[in-house]
Amino acid sequence: DGGITQSPKYLFRKEGQNVTLSCEQNLNHDAMYWYRQDPGQGLRLIYYSQIVNDFQKGDIAEGYSVSREKKESFPLTVTSAQKNPTAFYLCASSIEAREDYGYTFGSGTRLTVV
């Protein structure tokens, strides 16, 4: 079955470390997204990409970086510059023309700074 795989499910990071969250999809979707979810704040957009080798900043990109070298993969790196990285991170994908289709989300990665 097609879907989005995020790994790991839980991740612990020491302060000052960079960590990379994996997101892979086999839906042949063009667009991919990273959202951060904090209690009471909904989903906030970090980065998104419509095509390979191109991506745009979302509303809260500071302290994060991404790459899109393959259509199937959109990894997110949380750098040491991100002051409060503890959160639930969701990756999503969609087809380009979305008149009847929404986003497909992965099951998320819960990142905790220790």
Next chain:
Amino acid sequence: QQPVQSPQAVILREGEDAVINCSSSKALYSVHWYRQKHGEAPVFLMILLKGGEQKGHEKISASFNEKKQQSSLYLTASQLSYSGTYFCGTERTYNTDKLIFGTGTRLQVFP
């Protein structure tokens, strides 16, 4: 830019109805609705387009009032499985490339 959802939380008994609203201060092209169970991925419910018709999905339906830039999600004869947090996501133009999500409405259905 973030759409405003109301109410923030709803508590229901099985069989009762609920309405969740999503309002934007800007003109919208589309509104998406998603449901998220605790600790799980949000699941797409439906999309409403500017100029489009009210949509329905079993006992869950939604409307989009373009004049008010507001969408409403209607949950009829609620079931225990309807429990979760409901999010609306909005697009301001066709294929804007990104959705802006509201803060969510937590719905709890009790027997």
